[in-house]
Amino acid sequence: MNEEWKSLILDHYKHPRHYGDMKDFTFASEQHNRTCGDHVKVFATIDDQGTATFSFLGAGCSLCLASASLMMELVHSQNKSGIEAVRQEFQNMMKKGASPDAIDTWKALDGLRQYPVRSRCVKLAWQALDEIYAEWNTQKP
Amino acid sequence: MKALFPIFNSHPALVYLDSNATSQKPQAVIEAIDQYYRSENANVHRGVYQLSENATRIFEESRLRIAAYINAESVEVIFTRGTTEAINIVAQSGGQAFLRPGDEIVLTVCEHHSNIVPWQIAAERHGVTIKYIPLTADRRLDLEAARELITAKTRMVSLGHVSNVLGVIHPVREIIAMAKAVGALTMLDGAQGIPHLKVDVKELDCDFYAFSGHKAFGPTGIGVLYGKKALLNAMPPYQGGGDMIEKVTLQGSTWNELPSKFEAGTPHIEGAIGLGVAIDFLKSLPLEKLLAHDQHLGRLLTQKLREEFPRVKILVEPGEDWVGTVTIVHENIHPHDLAAVCDSDNIAIRAGHHCAQPLMEVLGVTSTARVSPGLYNDEADIERFLAALRKAEKLFLS
Numbered sequence: 001m002n003e004e005w006k007s008l009i010l011d012h013y014k015h016p017r018h019y020g021d022m023k024d025f026t027f028a029s030e031q032h033n034r035t036c037g038d039h040v041k042v043f044a045t046i047d048d049q050g051t052a053t054f055s056f057l058g059a060g061c062s063l064c065l066a067s068a069s070l071m072m073e074l075v076h077s078q079n080k081s082g083i084e085a086v087r088q089e090f091q092n093m094m095k096k097g098a099s100p101d102a103i104d105t106w107k108a109l110d111g112l113r114q115y116p117v118r119s120r121c122v123k124l125a126w127q128a129l130d131e132i133y134a135e136w137n138t139q140k141p
Numbered sequence: 142m143k144a145l146f147p148i149f150n151s152h153p154a155l156v157y158l159d160s161n162a163t164s165q166k167p168q169a170v171i172e173a174i175d176q177y178y179r180s181e182n183a184n185v186h187r188g189v190y191q192l193s194e195n196a197t198r199i200f201e202e203s204r205l206r207i208a209a210y211i212n213a214e215s216v217e218v219i220f221t222r223g224t225t226e227a228i229n230i231v232a233q234s235g236g237q238a239f240l241r242p243g244d245e246i247v248l249t250v251c252e253h254h255s256n257i258v259p260w261q262i263a264a265e266r267h268g269v270t271i272k273y274i275p276l277t278a279d280r281r282l283d284l285e286a287a288r289e290l291i292t293a294k295t296r297m298v299s300l301g302h303v304s305n306v307l308g309v310i311h312p313v314r315e316i317i318a319m320a321k322a323v324g325a326l327t328m329l330d331g332a333q334g335i336p337h338l339k340v341d342v343k344e345l346d347c348d349f350y351a352f353s354g355h356k357a358f359g360p361t362g363i364g365v366l367y368g369k370k371a372l373l374n375a376m377p378p379y380q381g382g383g384d385m386i387e388k389v390t391l392q393g394s395t396w397n398e399l400p401s402k403f404e405a406g407t408p409h410i411e412g413a414i415g416l417g418v419a420i421d422f423l424k425s426l427p428l429e430k431l432l433a434h435d436q437h438l439g440r441l442l443t444q445k446l447r448e449e450f451p452r453v454k455i456l457v458e459p460g461e462d463w464v465g466t467v468t469i470v471h472e473n474i475h476p477h478d479l480a481a482v483c484d485s486d487n488i489a490i491r492a493g494h495h496c497a498q499p500l501m502e503v504l505g506v507t508s509t510a511r512v513s514p515g516l517y518n519d520e521a522d523i524e525r526f527l528a529a530l531r532k533a534e535k536l537f538l539s
Contacts, residue, residue, distance in 0.1 A: 013537075036507060037506075038507075
């Protein structure tokens with residue numbers, strides 16, 4: 001992996017963004033990786049304007065926690081359509097890689113694709129986001 | 142020794158410390174498989190032409206050599222896909238023949254999933270209870286507890302010859318004696334036994350012994366179930382198909398003799414031939430000296446870890462009853478991250494739960510990093526691993 005992205009991953013692992021418990025959340029989802037015991041819990045609170053505040057808790061390897069922290073930066077303070085766009089971009093990135101003009105966060109996440117055996121680590125927080133998004137969608141407007 | 146393994150020509154910088162997962166393959170095994178496909182390929186037990194008869198002869202000679210090596214009769218050597226299938230045959234076919242409601246199966250807490258799950262399936266099917274022999278504080282099987290768990294109700298005792306996570310050689314003779322005393326059947330999962338120990342099934346006096354080719358210098362996809370003839374004869378077939386039948390009519394079928402009864406379909410011919418050559422290779426090795434070699438490397442690593450890395454927790458104490466496996470947990474570095482840093486320096490170690498989740502629970506960890514040395518490793522490889530560990534600490538602790 002490019003040294004620049006490697007240091008960004010390590011930075012997010014050592015100093016995860018939006019890390020912490022959340023009281024009175026609207027949605028929460030906890031995901032486990034049975035092969036290594038890693039787990040991530042993502043919280044979201046939706047305000048009256050439909051904007052989401054996120055935080056997460058978890059224990060795991062650098063890929064798992066850095067991916068969760070990078071995701072936080074992308075989804076925090078977004079509304080539903082913004083989150084859907086981030087989810088779509090993650091799916092596209094996992095399939096095809098980040099585009100050359102993408103922001104650093106996507107390039108760092110792209111760097112994680114070179115560890116296919118550990119894709120479950122990278123996806124853990126994103127699976128929590130999928131669950132939160134699906135639950136949000138089932139709610140009446 | 143390294144010169145016998147072509148993988149190190151392809152990857153000269155490779156430090157392979159994951160032999161418990163699979164061993165590297167010696168030139169002789171690779172050549173035998175190559176030779177089979179280049180000049181000996183034909184189906185076995187069918188053709189009346191020379192090429193097929195020759196393939197059958199090489200295939201069956203392989204069985205004879207394996208049988209001689211483990212001191213069994215050739216009809217008692219069933220070719221399987223590996224240890225897992227061998228255990229499944231005993232749990233399913235043997236379960237049908239020998240297990241009755243109210244019986245008990247005794248396993249240990251440190252079994253590989255392949256020596257737990259087949260028994261759980263059988264237990265549910267036959268109304269049988271499973272009990273597990275626990276570990277003592279020094280991570281050895283608790284023989285006193287075993288004595289209480291193995292009772293007149295016990296119908297089957299199955300355990301690993303050597304633990305894949307801890308590398309501990311289990312006191313199988315004592316446990317088999319306890320089982321015999323109450324009339325229970327015994328099975329050994331020899332996946333980690335056969336690469337390190339000279340196995341003599343008569344001397345062990347177990348009823349069944351299972352092993353895989355690939356952990357003992359042979360190919361993947363082939364393994365052996367040894368079973369005492371009378372027991373194998375009493376068991377129904379495991380799978381139906383070609384080769385395992387004596388006569389088939391539209392109304393029903395009768396079964397072939399051993400070992401064919403348990404070998405439905407065209408077998409893994411080149412695998413069996415490769416395994417025969419791997420067994421010849423094992424036979425040519427001074428196994429006791431190699432065990433001492435692996436123990437030496439494991440001890441050296443344990444000692445260096447204790448001296449230099451206070452944040453590393455070592456999960457098993459070296460001993461004479463041990464094959465040199467060093468399983469560790471780092472206070473601050475996830476096993477996956479440690480393995481990834483090792484990989485960036487061309488060092489292969491295993492990280493994860495090692496298909497032994499119940500043992501992980503007993504040890505109070507979710508996953509570990511495991512260093513399992515083999516005959517192609519030396520002290521320099523241990524130094525390389527320690528250097529990678531230093532690098533990982535620098536990366537993750539700074």
